[in-house]
Amino acid sequence: MSVKSRIPLILLACGSFNPITNMHMRLFELARDHLHQTGRYQVIEGIMSPVNDDYRKKGLVSARHRIAMAKLALETSDWIRVDPWETEQESWTETVKVLRHHYNELQSKKEFMKNKQPTERSTENFLSSQCSDVNVAVRKIANLLKPDKEIFQNGDHMIIKTLSTFRNYIMEFDVGKEFEEDLAGVDDRKCMTTVSWDGDKLLCVQKGEKEDRGWTQWIEGDEMHLEIRVCGVKCKQVFKKVQ
Numbered sequence: 001m002s003v004k005s006r007i008p009l010i011l012l013a014c015g016s017f018n019p020i021t022n023m024h025m026r027l028f029e030l031a032r033d034h035l036h037q038t039g040r041y042q043v044i045e046g047i048m049s050p051v052n053d054d055y056r057k058k059g060l061v062s063a064r065h066r067i068a069m070a071k072l073a074l075e076t077s078d079w080i081r082v083d084p085w086e087t088e089q090e091s092w093t094e095t096v097k098v099l100r101h102h103y104n105e106l107q108s109k110k111e112f113m114k115n116k117q118p119t120e121r122s123t124e125n126f127l128s129s130q131c132s133d134v135n136v137a138v139r140k141i142a143n144l145l146k147p148d149k150e151i152f153q154n155g156d157h158m159i160i161k162t163l164s165t166f167r168n169y170i171m172e173f174d175v176g177k178e179f180e181e182d183l184a185g186v187d188d189r190k191c192m193t194t195v196s197w198d199g200d201k202l203l204c205v206q207k208g209e210k211e212d213r214g215w216t217q218w219i220e221g222d223e224m225h226l227e228i229r230v231c232g233v234k235c236k237q238v239f240k241k242v243q
Contacts, residue, residue: 006042014049014095018060020070028080046080049098054091063087149239
């Protein structure tokens with residue numbers, strides 16, 4: 001694959017950088033070299049995003065000093081830069097919101113948008129549909145995750161936890177009763193949700209901005225099947241039971 005036909009990528013690292021070290025910079029180089037070696041990707045920029053002072057990590061130096069040190073360390077780099085946006089917010093900002101900010105900033109750059117659309121009806125393809133409005137940074141991460149599911153049931157009361165290295169999502173509800181679901185970090189929408197039994201399957205209906213949104217979940221042997229839908233588009237995940 002020629003350089004021009006490779007998929008352009010931007011590397012983003014969030015952290016305290018308290019202070020920046022040689023390994024912080026080396027991590028960018030290692031990631032870039034590996035991606036280039038695959039022959040599929042072309043890294044066009046690296047971004048360091050120091051955490052807000054409100055993170056309150058013990059011994060955390062003021063953001064203005066951490067940014068100043070990072071800028072000095074990166075003076076010789078022609079492709080990595082430090083971005084102060086996260087430190088300028090009123091409080092600590094979740095990583096997914098930092099990703100969304102940088103995606104929106106980069107959206108106007110043509111080289112960033114020359115990405116091939118997936119041909120399979122995969123998780124990424126589902127998330128990239130016009131109905132979902134999930135940005136490309138979150139899509140890419142979600143497609144690489146292997147989340148765990150934990151389900152707790154006490155009569156009609158249920159808690160479903162979706163756990164991953166990227167973020168956790170906890171859904172708590174009473175079967176058959178409508179409740180307001182906050183999907184912050186997914187697509188930042190709220191919807192009125194009802195989960196009920198359809199035979200031996202859990203059927204979720206989410207009423208909001210998007211039509212035909214919800215999911216169906218059921219057990220087959222040692223596998224749990226999850227079918228997610230929105231606007232006529234469907235995606236399926238299969239989870240293995242952990243002994």
